[in-house]
């Protein structure tokens with residue numbers, strides 16, 4: 001069977017070696033899923049690669065890893081396949097090159113460009129309000145009218161949802177569009193919420209050396225739950241505004257700010273930990289060619305969390321205007337880059353876990 005890229009061809013070779021060996025079958029979901037197949041399509045390999053959580057355990061346990069001539073490095077090859085799969089399934093097709101260009105410079109540059117755009121909007125719309133809006137009871141809306149904010153972010157949000165849905169649909173079709181039951185989605189949600197397969201089969205994740213720890217999982221949890229708390233805060237504020245007739249700003253002890261503060265703390269601690277883990281990750285487990293996408297994604301999350309928290313702490317000072325522009329610039333960059341960066345890994349991994357839950361149920365009814 002021929003494959004459409006060098007990484008997929010290498011993944012196919014490794015899966016054939018591993019299928020003969022099967023030493024790692026207790027480490028994670030990848031090896032039991034692999035054992036159900038004798039031949040692998042591109043869709044199967046993309047499914048297996050997205051099932052891999054890159055814990056590094058199978059590399060450390062492998063008797064065929066370099067310098068052995070079999071040169072088995074499943075985590076690195078799967079990381080490459082996974083990164084290529086994000087671009088392969090991206091919608092629209094014209095946006096696929098964005099994955100290779102995604103990086104720290106583009107992330108920070110886009111945040112500053114959007115922040116500049118919003119500052120320009122404020123200067124045109126409310127001249128003089130930039131450093132005095134904190135004295136206004138409407139605060140945020142003295143800088144940017146509510147309708148303008150909703151229109152700008154609503155359009156970016158809708159684009160993000162459509163693009164990610166189209167990409168996930170293509171991924172699912174390539175995986176054979178398996179008939180998954182509601183319970184399988186529930187199992188997948190439980191596995192994803194606990195990052196079950198980032199534990200290296202029990203002892204933890206291998207990152208900078210041969211000593212496994214649970215730190216990478218901890219940074220992921222801070223980031224993931226920080227993001228969910230921020231999402232809950234924004235959704236609740238929308239509910240307050242439209243259904244309860246209570247527009248922002250809210251006192252810090254009401255629920256939307258409390259959720260936002262907790263989420264902002266998570267989005268600072270988690271991304272800093274993840275950046276540190278990436279910087280110290282051993283060379284053999286890095287993803288050649290896609291480092292920019294990984295760093296860029298984490299940097300945007302960190303900017304969203306830090307600017308949101310700064311806005312909450314310093315929103316009563318003349319810094320309100322510049323901080324609001326920076327935060328909105330970071331959120332807009334985040335929305336627009338979501339379908340074209342590392343963010344999609346959450347969706348593809350969840351779908352891979354759902355297919356695995358179904359396969360497991362059929363194998364062990």
Ligand code: SF4
Nearest residue numbers: 018021022023024062
């Ligand atoms: S990674 Fe190595 S030890 Fe593990 S199943 Fe594959 S060949 Fe065997």
Ligand code: SF4
Nearest residue numbers: 028052053055056058
């Ligand atoms: S999850 Fe860990 S053990 Fe499983 S394939 Fe990936 S790196 Fe190897």
